[in-house]
Amino acid sequence: MIARLEENLGAALFNREGRSIRLNDFGHAYLERVNRIFLEIEEGERQLKDMMGKQNQVTSVSIALPHILPFFIVEFMKRNPDVHIKQHSGSASMMKQQLENGEVDFCISMSPIFGEDIEWMTLLNEEIFLSVPPDHYLANRQSIELHEAAHEVYINRPSGYEFRDLTDDFCKQAGFVANTPIELEEAGAILRLVELGLGISFTPQLSLLHQSLPRTVQIPISTPMCRRTIGLAWNKRRYFSEASTEFRNFTIKFFKHIPLTYYNDKNAEGFGDA
Incomplete structure (x- = not known):
């Protein structure tokens, strides 16, 4: 079958090495087009089932913010109790592949x-x-230039995490490499060790949503600018059911009103009316 396909196309799609074969550049290019065709077929089936009312109310999301996930899911389910959410996780490169596939x-x-x-x-x-x-x-500082903390002991995520790469770059901009003898995956555990005096850490704004945080002091960093962008991505070719459309609208509204809802200790139901 492969030989007939290559004959029809007039190009070899694989490099043959003994008993094994591997896609070559022609093969990769052709496979990308074929995957798009199959994706369109699947999306057509999803759309027809949705139009006929046979599609369950399901949406799927890959999210890289585990600390915000409980708040996020609870608020969405309050408003959409009949929608089933399939949650995935992955790095930025994995997420791109998940969307494309x-x-x-x-x-x-x-x-x-x-x-x-x-x-x-x-x-x-x-x-x-x-x-x-x-x-x-x-x-007691109102703000700090990061180079002033160059000689501190840092507690951070393990190497390879996006947040670790980001904060390592902040330190590089400030002219130093952070001494990071303790590496943990969970933001709350990091802040607990900071509270105990074992070091200092970088803390993103969303990690401060928890109601019972360890006793630490958050100092704004004036130089360099220490921020990150949280965003929503989707495949423009994918058909969106009513449930998926509602999820997208909810997500945009949720992140818009996070500061009004959680940082000011207002009732969580308030942002739905804001």
């Missing part, structure tokens, strides 16, 4: 996702603070 409807990521058929919109321009113990000599 039609594995998910949306991605909420900490960095822009670009692609020929991918649409990206900014949800939140998030500030990143320097967190120190309450009795730290910097705790």
Whole structure:
């Protein structure tokens, strides 16, 4: 079958090495087109089922913000109790592949996702603070230039995490490499160790949504500008059901009203009416 296909196309799609074969440049180019065809067929089936009322109310999202997920899901389900959410996770590169392959409807990521058929919109321009113990000599500062904390001990995410790469770049801009002997995955655990005086850390704004945070002081960083962009991405070629459309509208509204709802300790139901 492969030989007949190559004969019809007039080009070899594979490099043959002994018993194994691997796609060559022609093969990769052709496969990309074929995948698009199959995606269009799948999207056509989704659309027809939705039009006939046979499609369950399901939407899928890949999200890189586990600390915001409980708030996010609870608020969405309050308003859409009949919608089933399939949640995935992954790096920015994995999310791009998930969108291109039609594995998910949306991605909420900490960095822009670009692609020929991918649409990206900014949800939140998030500030990143320097967190120190309450009795730290910097705790009373209204703001700080990051180079002033060059000799501190840092507690951060493990190498390879997007947030770690981002904060390492902040340090590089400030002229130093952070001494990071402790690496943890969970933001709350990092802040707990900061509270105990084992080091200082970078804390993104969304990590401060928790109601019972460890006792730490967040200092704004004046130089360099320490922020990250949270955004929503989707495949423009994908058919959106009513449930998916509602999810997108809700996501935009949720991130728009996060500061009004959670940072000011207002009742969570307030943002639905804001």
